[in-house]
Each structure stands twice: as C-alpha cells, then as structure tokens.
Amino acid sequence: MIKLNINRKSYELDVDPETPLLWVLRDVIGLVGTKYGCGVAQCGACVVHLQGQAVRSCVTKVSRAVGQEVVTIEGLSENNDHPLQKAWLELDVSQCGYCQAGQIMSAAVLLKGNKNPTDKDIDSAMEGNICRCGTYLRIHKAIHLAAEIQRKNPK
Amino acid sequence: MEQFKSTTHSRRSFLRSSLLAGGGLMISFTWFAETAAGTSNGTDLPEWIEINGYIKITPDNIIKILNPNPEFGQNVMTSLPMIVAEELDADWQKVVIEMGPHDNVKLGPQFTGGSNSVRMYWKPLREAGATARRMLMEAAAQSWNVPVEEVSTKAAMLYHEKSGKSGTYGSFASKASVIPIPKGVKLKEVKDFKVVRNSQKNVEGLKIVSGKPLFGLDYKHEGMLIAMIEHPPAFGMKLKSFDAAETLKMPGIKDVFRQKLYEDGFEQAGFDTRTYNELLVVVGKTTWEVMNARKKLKANWEPAGDSKETVNFRGQKREVLIPGQLESTDAQLDKMQEYANKPAEQLRRDGDPEAAFKNAAQVIERTYNAPFLAHNCMEPMNFFAHVTDEKALLVGPLQAPGWTEPTLAKVLGLPADKIEIQMTRMGGGFGRRAYGHYLVEAALISKKVKAPVKLVYTREDDMTYGIYRPMYTATYRAALDANKNLVAFHVKGGGIPEHAIHANRFPAGAVENYLAEAWQIPSNITIGAFRAPRSNFNAAAEQSFLDELAEAMGKDPIDFRLELLKKAKENPVGKNNEYDADRYAGVLKLVKEKSGWGNTENNKYSRGVAAYFCHNSYAAHVVDMVMRNGRPYVERVFSAMDCGIVVNPDAATNMVEGAIVDGIGNAFYGKLSHKEGAPEQNNFSRYRMIRHSEAPKKIEVHFVQNDIDPTGLGEPPFPPVFGAVANALYKSTNKRYYNQPFLGAPLQPKSKPENKRSF
Structure with missing residues (x-):
C-alpha cells in the first residue's frame, strides 16, 4: 500500500511503487487535469507540485511522493481563484488548452518565490513547457498580470 | 449506451456537460451533476424544447446552443454559438453551450479543417438563430393576438410595445417548436451585431484552467x-x-x-x-x-x-502503388534533384515563357527545400x-x-x-x-x-506513426529585361509524395509570361493535411524569392508586390486567378502602415516582410529580428489580416498570434527526417519545438475592417511567417535561407552547394 497526500486529501493505493505519479493521478485516482504529453520530461504538460516544487510527474515515481505534499491543477486553489487562473481567464490565454494546466503549475512555483518576475525570469521558468498552439505571448502576459494581482492581494 | 444520435440530450458523459457562455459552470443545477463515469442521478431533468438542431429552450428560459463543429483550439465552441445567439437575440452571458452530438442531418457537415468552421457555418447558423427567433415571435403574436410585425425581441424576451405585453422565450418555446419553419427570414444588418464582432471569452476557459476532464485522454x-x-x-x-x-x-x-x-x-x-x-x-x-x-x-x-x-476520392477511383523501399532523407533529396531536372506536368502557362527567358537580360534562379513535418x-x-x-x-x-x-x-x-x-x-x-x-x-x-x-x-x-506534411522542393526562375522589369516567372515544384504548387495564385496573373509545372515522387511515408497544406511551403519559397527579386531590381519589397498587384488588378494575365488583388494589396498596405515600414527608428531590427493568400483570406506580416546571444530572435511581429467579418476579435487575435509562433517554430526547427525508413525523431528531445523564450514578446494583429462574410483564419496567417522569417534572416545575416529548417540542421542537398551555409 502506498500512502499519498494529494490536494490535501489522503489516499491509500495498491500500486506498483515504480509507477510514475502521472499515471497514478490519471488512471488510478482520476485526477485527469495533469496531462500526458511526452513521458520523458520534455514538454511540461504533466507538471505538479511536490512539496511546493515543480516536478514532471511523468518521470516521478509514485514512491517519491510518499510523505510529501502533492498538489495538482485541481488543488491549486479552492475556488479556481488562484491569481494565475484569474489572469489566464482575463487574457483568454488558451487555444486547445491541453498544455495549460502544466503551464499554470510551472508558473505557480515561479510566483511563489518571485513576487515581481522579469521577462527573463519568466522565460527561464517556463522554458520547459511546450505550447503547440503558440500561446506563449499570452502566457507571458498572464504571468505578469497574475504577479500584479498577487501583489495587490497578498495572502 | 442507451441513446443514439438525434436523441436530444444524453447526460451520460461529461462531454455534454454544459457551461454558461458567461464563464460559469451550471453546476448549481442538479441535472448537470454528472460523473465522469457517465451516470446521471436522473432527477430534475430540464424539459428541453427543441426549436431546431442548434437551439433548445426550457420553459423557465434557459437557452442552450449546440456547437456543431469539433473544437481543436480554434475556439468554435465559442464563436459558432455566438453567431446563433446573435440572430436569436439571446443574452450571451446566460446561454448554455454544449458540444453537439455527431448528427449531420441536424448539425450540418461537422468538419474542422480548411479554415472552414466559421466560413461554412456562418449562413446556416445565422439562419438557425433568425428562424428560431421568428418562430418565437409568431408564437407570441398568436397568443397575444397581435400582428407578428409588432412583436420585438431583446435578450431572450418578447415584447408587444402597444399592449405592454411581454414574455420570455421559454414561455413560448413549446408553442414555437410546432410552428412550421419559416423560409427566407431576414437576417440582421451587420451594423446591428451585438454579440458577433465583440470579443467574448472562451466558454471552456474555466474548465481548462481548473483541470476538468475535457479531452479524449480524459474520458473514462x-x-x-x-x-x-x-x-x-x-x-x-x-x-x-x-x-x-x-x-x-x-x-x-x-x-x-x-x-x-x-x-x-x-x-x-x-x-x-x-x-x-x-x-x-x-x-x-x-x-x-x-x-x-x-x-x-x-x-x-x-x-x-x-x-x-485502391483509393476512391470523391468518386474518382484509382490504384495507387506504394513503393516498398526504405527511404532516407539524403537519398530523397538526391531523388528530388533528379526529378527536378526531368520534364514535369504543366499546370499553367501564360504568354511565351521560353522565349522570354531566352531573351532575358538577367535570369535569377533559386531552389527551396523543406522537410517532412510531424x-x-x-x-x-x-x-x-x-x-x-x-x-x-x-x-x-x-x-x-x-x-x-x-x-x-x-x-x-x-x-x-x-x-x-x-x-x-x-x-x-x-x-x-x-x-x-x-x-x-x-x-x-x-x-x-x-x-x-x-x-x-x-x-x-x-x-x-504520422500522417505528415510532405517533403517539398521548388525551383523559381525570374526573367528580367535590360531595365530590370520582370518579364517572365517560372515555378517548377515537386514533393514526396505530393507537390505544393498552386498554379493560379499570385504572382500568376501579374506577369506576362508565366509557367507553373509540377512533379511528384511516390513514397510509403504517409502524408496529409498540415495547417495550410501546400501553402505552408509556397509562402516560404515564393515569398523569399520575391524578396530576392525585389532586391535585384532595386525595389522595396512591399512596393514591388504592390506594383505586381496593381498590374494583376488593372490588366490581369491569364484566367482563373484565385486571389482578389485589392484585398491582397490591402493587407500589405495595412502592415506597411502599422509596422512603420521605412521609419528609421526601426533600423535596429532586421525586418522581413511576406504576404500570402489562402483559404479565401489574406495575410501580411512584418517580422522584426534581432541577434540575441548569437542567435536570431524574432522580437516582434506586425500582422495584417483580411478574413472578412471577424466574429470574435480577441480570440481571432489569439489565433493569429499562435499561427505566427507556430510559423517561427517550424521555420527555425521543424523537421522530421528518415533513415532506412525509420523516423529519426521520436520525441521532443529530438524534435525541436519552439520554446517560451523564443516567442516574440510583441505581436500586433490588425484586421482589415469590412462587411464581407467571414473567410478562413486558422490557416491563412501561418504560411507567410516562413517567408517573412527567411527575409529577416537575410537582413540579419546577409545570407539567404533556402533550406528548412533555417536553424539547427537544415536539409542539405548535395547538388546545390550554394544553398549550404552554417550558423
């Protein structure tokens, strides 16, 4: 049995400890907001937070998540009101939308440690997240906007 | 699986879960309490009254609009229902949007591709909305015993001003649903649009940013x-x-x-x-x-x-031989060169191109190559x-x-x-x-x-295991007279397994002597439509060639194109020219103005321009390139589009921005190569995609304002990016870029050493 804490909820699962966290989330628990894109940590569609750090769940064994706090896009905020989610909606960032959960999860870690990121900070934090539709410009603006929302309403 | 198509609403699956156009999810209604497994609690089912295939209304005035067309990011879940809501006079913020079932009888052709979604649904959806509105008006007129002409509508309400009577669409929906469908109902004047032509948010935006199950892989x-x-x-x-x-x-x-x-x-x-x-x-x-x-x-x-x-394409049956050889990219390039030197199929001929080339003072010839793309x-x-x-x-x-x-x-x-x-x-x-x-x-x-x-x-x-963009080549030749006038134009293109030549497109129609020829090489590598098929190569090759021609003629590249377009309009050569020279010139003029073309303050950029016509729309881009850490970087882009009426302006802008980023990415890096039949790239570790830092930080999109029925937008802005990038690279590096991808490892045909260069 593997004990996990995902989005502040406890789970006890009978899974192979070698299974990537991504597939436990998607196939076993049913949290499908975290996406499969490449399986080799190249595209960022599967980014989740492990103890507040962005990890690629497609190459993170579920055993590594034991005793750690896992947050997925479904648990990023209580009411879908994370500054990034607000900014994403305000700027209508998405096209197909498939990569956006991963984009937001990567950006959330950046904003946690950096209240006022520069263009360069955003560039380097987001380099691992591919958007095939090419919404990078809006993602970039939305991160700036989210930082602004966050500065105005510090938690 | 109890229900089949044409059943009005099945709540088994999350696919049909509804959302309010205004952004909220209708989760407060128990009848939307669905699970991903597809079970419904079955209580409090709303009574949907079907007015037509696209519109359902409940007695308590909830209006549902079905999006007929598959959504792949072009935003039709929003834009197509907007068209219905406009003519229906519904309150957009309160409309419920659902993906429709597959039902060609009720919901039309249901095909996403060819930049066709808005184009083919524009009229049917306007008619669906207007006809439903008319039926509701007639139902109210009958109940109130007043002439239908005196009934007006606003935000899903019906009014009779003289008597002060009013009622909701919902209260007349049942009666309206049995009224014979009227024909030829008058549509709104474009100037009266309230929903269309105003930016509306993606109706699935909230679901996307909160990780709700939406995609095929999410289905359980x-x-x-x-x-x-x-x-x-x-x-x-x-x-x-x-x-x-x-x-x-x-x-x-x-x-x-x-x-x-x-x-x-x-x-x-x-x-x-x-x-x-x-x-x-x-x-x-x-x-x-x-x-x-x-x-x-x-x-x-x-x-x-x-x-x-055996392939039967639109009634034309033919046997296709699929060769069994294991193909390698180098050998393919050699073979393309061999075919390029053989006689080819003539696609179009104006004037006497052979004589014009023979008598030319100067002939410019360039060959362009592009790889398969996944x-x-x-x-x-x-x-x-x-x-x-x-x-x-x-x-x-x-x-x-x-x-x-x-x-x-x-x-x-x-x-x-x-x-x-x-x-x-x-x-x-x-x-x-x-x-x-x-x-x-x-x-x-x-x-x-x-x-x-x-x-x-x-x-x-x-x-x-793809259905890839084909591998293409084309050789362009231009004949100039002693005064550096363009007197003949020749394109001979080929591909594996298809060529890309659009013989009747610009500059056909603008040059007195013109020849287009093509050939193709059979292959077992499967190919198919890839965003703006064929155009995505032509606009790279032809628009680079025109840039080089303009330079040889000592002309500004925009002015040179405008001159050709003037000729195509005033004195068109040949028949079947596909494009409208005025609209083509229109986007060039607009991008010239908006980009400050020729302003010295822009001299710090290496500027490249290109324009193209496809899917009935016109696009022109100016890309501004700089060198950053020794690598070319497109810092900003100015874009002018003419796609007729723009249904959802901000979403349309997003689409153009995306097409530009997609174009830069594929022009710089896109390549699928083969060795002994095996693709050499199998994941993003080897297939280079454009990344966040490489996208421009500014893209300014301008739409030509007109009242022409909408034409395509998903594809048209994509092809000319390749040409504009190639032309900016020339300004930036003083080298012409003939082989894609431009950075990384471009195709290197042995027989064209002048095409080789390294970064």
Missing part, C-alpha cells in the same frame, strides 16, 4: 481497458512474427494480438489514410501497465515490399471505442466524424445509425485528426476483446 468509461499498438519501426516494414509470452506475464495485461485494419481490396476514401495495415496490439488495465508490458514484446519485422491500394499535437492520438455486435460508441478527439463514420460502418459491418461518435475537445489537431485510422484501430480492438477500450498512442507512437 466503466470497465474500460487500455490498448496500445506496436507499429513497424520503419516505413516500408511490416510485422512478420511476434512472441508475447513475456508481455502476457506482466501485471494487468489482458491480451496481445495482431490486428488487421482494412481487408484486401478495401476501397479507401480520401481520409482513410493509414500507414500500417497490420498492427501488434497490447491490451491491459492501465496505461502504465500496457506501456511497460510493451517493452517485453519480441516482434520481428520484415520489408513489406511494394503494395497497391503535427505533434500536444494530446497524442487516442480514441475510446465500445463495439458490440449491434452497435458502436466512439468517443474522442477527431476533426471529421462525417468522414470516419462510413469507414467504421464498412469495417465493422454496422449500419451508420448504429455508430455513435462523440467529439471531445482536441488537444490540438493541425490537420492530423482529420485522418480517422485511429478510430478504426480502436473500434476493431474493442470488437476483438469484447470490451470498452481506449486506444492510446504514446508520444513516440504519435511522432513515428
């Missing part, structure tokens, strides 16, 4: 198994034998078997393209278990040899199928349900009305999901294992 069904396919490692190979003993010992594995797709002599329709007719299938409980177990398969492959296929949709190919002896349910991402259904019916031996296809949101499409072979694969696997199954391609499967 009770008892669903996971299937994966093992396909041959190289084009031109086939399965010989396999040993699955080790695989079958792995946890969760149910079955391993060979699966044939089409029977011998199967008549393929135009979009039945598939590469491998026999696949090795692994079925198991979970994705990871199947992925793991696949690694234990022992498969033996052998050369497939030449084969024949679509690389972020959501790999996948589909759910549950096939029984009586019927089939298929759920997932696809662009053309109406093309795939007849194929499924043939392959499964079921009547079309026993096949239900539900369309999920697609994690990208770009043309790839117009080819429904993966539905056929999923359906046959489900039939074999007698269980609901989801077929999942890994990224590697997706990239190495």
